[in-house]
Amino acid sequence: MNDVARLAGVSIKTVSRVVNDEPGVHPSTAERVLAAIDQLGFRRNLSARNLRRGSSTGTIGLVLEDVGNPFYSGVTRAVEEIARLRGRQVISGSSDEDPGRERELALEFCSRRVDGLLIVPAGLQHSYLVPEMRAGTPVVFLDRPAGDVVADTVLVDNIGGTVEAVTHLAAHGHRRIAFLGDAPDIFTANERLRGYREGCVRAGIGYHEELVAMGPHDESSVATTLQRLHTMREPATAVVAGNNRITVYVLRALAGVAERPALVGFDDFELADLLSPPVTVIAHDASALGKAATDLLFARLDGDNSPPRRVVLPVRLVPRGSGEVHA
Template identity: 75%
Template structure:
């Protein structure tokens, strides 16, 4: 700052006033200071400024399962848009479904004094956040609930969505419906499997364990599960896939297969409407999820001290062709 003051021919206090948009500086003087700042490439230390003022650091933390997943990319973008409205930036990290990594990222963000934290949990134990919550850092869980803390949570209607998919396929005559889900320890995977079972009961469709596969998605694993579910005696004539990654892997495994099952995927994905046939899905715009979580967080930062909220966002069936064929 002293270099800027020397080049502009003013005092350090004048430079400080210009940098912090304080009144009392003549327009010509301010222009000279700004020109010196531009020439020297000066950047103020926001962290030091906030530390001195004892105010916001201007950041929030966002812990995701995988930032490369298009679903979470949409959630991240929506969070950033809300944060921008409140003059904040978003720090993001991927837990890779590792509870230890989730804890590490969350505490690292808190150590950097983020103003608040949004977490897609990988584990079920979140007591490590209690000291941060007690010290005034608001925390919102999104997509999955926390295991052992009571904080704001935004979820998706997973059970209802899977049951809707079963009812849709049953209306088109299917009585042998398979389900490909993620690892059963994951909250969303378990809830969607529960919705599948409840949907089978409601639609009068027999639930058959042999037509269900629950595992972390991989090309080989999905291909093997499909071979089992679609082959042998009493094969499935329709399939529900538990998330966008599984849907894409299933479509790759089915490429070139002459007789395909009817298909409804959970989560929409890019180009789903351009495939042949277009893929029917149970969808929720991830931007809605991110926006709801971020707005809850900023309400807390704005002083909302009401009891923790649990918001469950509805999903909708998008029929495009793959799920509208008979057995």
């Protein structure tokens, strides 16, 4: 900026006026300045600007589990979209389900003075965020609630979803319905397990420990589990898969198997309708989740300081065939 000023033969302040479209600069002066800017390839330093103005940095931080997972990349897309409309950039990072990494990312973002933080919690401890929140950085948790702070949270109806899945399968005559869930310390996994259990009880088919296999899962553990479920004394005739990854593992394990159990998967996924049989799922909308959370964040930035809200988005069962197989 100094160089521009020298080249244009004006003071640095006048350059500032020009780049900020402030009134009161003579057109011919402005032109000289613009020419100098162009010649030198000057671009104003946003960090310095924000520092001086004490204003927003125009960024929001997004901590999620893994951008590579289509579910979270859908969330990311929605967040980006809304942020763009509000003139913000998104800084993001994947925690890989590691609480330490989540914390590291979140605090790093705070050091960068993001205007707000969107977090898919990996851990259960979020008191480390209390100073930041008290200092005025709004934080919204999504997909899972924070462990030990009260804060805005956007969830999906995990319990309702699995209740519905079990109910649906039971209505089609299944009485031995298995549940393959993620690691039980993950909030959503645990909730879905609760929903499964409640669904079983409501359907009058009882809750049987041996039909549940919580993760972490990989392709081979799922295959082994399905094998066990199939060969037990009273085999499972239906399976509820606890998330999109597990659903895929189940599908892989069942490929080529003649007697397939019925299947309902939590999370919708592309091509679910083109498989044979098409996969019945508990669908919810990643972009709705991202949008709801980001909207909430911006409401806070706009000065909304009502008590923390907890939003629960609905899920819906999409029957496609795999869950309608008769026992």
